[in-house]
Amino acid sequence: MTGKMQGVTLVADWDPKPGFKLGTKDIEGRQTYLGSLVWRNPRIEIREYDIPTPGPEEVILEVKACGICGSDVHMAQAEKDGYIFYPGLTGFPSILGHEFSGVVVEAGKNARDKRTNKPFKGGEAVTSEEMLWCGQCRPCADGQPNHCEQLDEVGFNINGAYTKYIKLPARTIWSLEPLRKNYKEEDIFIAGSLVEPTCVAYNAVIERGGGIKPGDRVVILGAGPVGIAACAILKRAGASQVIISETQPERAAMALKLGADYHVNPAKEDFADRVLEITEGMGADMFMEATGLPTVVYPGIERVIWEGRTLLTTLVVTARAEAKMPVTGEVLQVRKARIVGAQGHSGHGNFPRVIDCMATGMDMTPMSTKKISLEELPENIIKLQTDRSECKITYVAR
Numbered sequence: 001m002t003g004k005m006q007g008v009t010l011v012a013d014w015d016p017k018p019g020f021k022l023g024t025k026d027i028e029g030r031q032t033y034l035g036s037l038v039w040r041n042p043r044i045e046i047r048e049y050d051i052p053t054p055g056p057e058e059v060i061l062e063v064k065a066c067g068i069c070g071s072d073v074h075m076a077q078a079e080k081d082g083y084i085f086y087p088g089l090t091g092f093p094s095i096l097g098h099e100f101s102g103v104v105v106e107a108g109k110n111a112r113d114k115r116t117n118k119p120f121k122g123g124e125a126v127t128s129e130e131m132l133w134c135g136q137c138r139p140c141a142d143g144q145p146n147h148c149e150q151l152d153e154v155g156f157n158i159n160g161a162y163t164k165y166i167k168l169p170a171r172t173i174w175s176l177e178p179l180r181k182n183y184k185e186e187d188i189f190i191a192g193s194l195v196e197p198t199c200v201a202y203n204a205v206i207e208r209g210g211g212i213k214p215g216d217r218v219v220i221l222g223a224g225p226v227g228i229a230a231c232a233i234l235k236r237a238g239a240s241q242v243i244i245s246e247t248q249p250e251r252a253a254m255a256l257k258l259g260a261d262y263h264v265n266p267a268k269e270d271f272a273d274r275v276l277e278i279t280e281g282m283g284a285d286m287f288m289e290a291t292g293l294p295t296v297v298y299p300g301i302e303r304v305i306w307e308g309r310t311l312l313t314t315l316v317v318t319a320r321a322e323a324k325m326p327v328t329g330e331v332l333q334v335r336k337a338r339i340v341g342a343q344g345h346s347g348h349g350n351f352p353r354v355i356d357c358m359a360t361g362m363d364m365t366p367m368s369t370k371k372i373s374l375e376e377l378p379e380n381i382i383k384l385q386t387d388r389s390e391c392k393i394t395y396v397a398r
């Protein structure tokens with residue numbers, strides 16, 4: 001395939017803050033693992049690109065849908081001094097977009113379809129991991145791809161999916177064909193674009209948190225897409241009570257629609273009192289911290305662990321935050337509780353399991369509350385800086 005395509009591109013100036021030193025994986029002028037210390041004056045431009053061609057182990061997808069993520073918003077958002085909000089791996093200019101689905105239109109000769117264990121035929125509906133783990137470093141070799149030491153990230157330091165065609169290694173591609181039975185054509189791709197954030201939740205509560213037993217009680221703090229997905233997964237895993245803590249009414253309503261049983265609004269009522277009341281003094285087997293505000297929410301979590309009668313509670317920390325958590329070790333000791341961290345979505349069978357859950361009733365498509373065109377992406381990414389009322393805005397290719 002040859003020709004040109006438009007890509008929604010993040011452009012920024014390489015202007016490291018005083019004292020910044022290039023890390024071992026950083027590339028002067030192009031890439032850093034500490035975005036907010038380096039990139040200044042972000043702007044979004046629609047630029048023209050050549051349609052990519054695949055290497056022997058790569059595939060080209062025609063993009064069908066791609067959701068806007070909070071990290072897209074934070075890459076395009078500047079502090080007063082001009083530096084971008086987003087703290088992580090970034091390499092600009094780069095086409096944004098990492099929560100996507102599409103169809104295979106071209107594949108290299110060694111690219112294999114994991115669904116069939118045969119070469120791709122073309123036309124398969126697929127999604128992809130956003131983390132392009134290398135497969136060769138020590139964490140990858142140990143089966144820990146979410147901690148890859150040579151990571152590339154689609155839509156962060158290499159070109160993403162806010163465009164028409166995208167090139168990816170076959171190893172990160174997962175089939176959406178199981179969705180064909182229960183979803184309309186467009187919804188296959190909307191659902192497919194929600195697999196990545198749902199896998200972040202699955203990796204957190206099932207893989208890292210160790211999952212739950214049917215009948216367990218769970219509390220999710222923060223009803224962003226990952227928090228909402230955790231509600232859906234844990235309800236399906238058999239939780240007897242799924243409690244969502246969220247201040248924003250639209251997001252709480254979406255969590256209640258997709259799996260939560262109770263809503264606590266910590267801006268209007270005491271979080272710990274209310275959770276203890278709902279659980280009749282038992283507290284919870286699992287908490288998930290998905291707000292990014294640990295200093296605000298942790299004291300309430302700790303009080304429920306301390307005063308609730310459930311032992312062996314697991315708190316999974318999913319949201320990123322620089323702030324320290326005010327943890328009392330004594331509470332963890334007496335209540336046999338633990339705190340675990342979770343990052344990423346890759347490996348551990350997360351993608352195929354989430355897709356099979358979606359194929360058999362865990363419909364996440366209501367999360368996509370607004371559909372837009374490629375041209376409408378820049379204004380919507382900017383608008384999300386101040387307006388959080390939409391749950392997920394999705395670029396749909398037409």
Ligand SMILES: [Zn+2]
Nearest residue numbers: 069070071099
């Ligand atoms: Zn994301």
Ligand SMILES: [Zn+2]
Nearest residue numbers: 134137140148
């Ligand atoms: Zn690696």
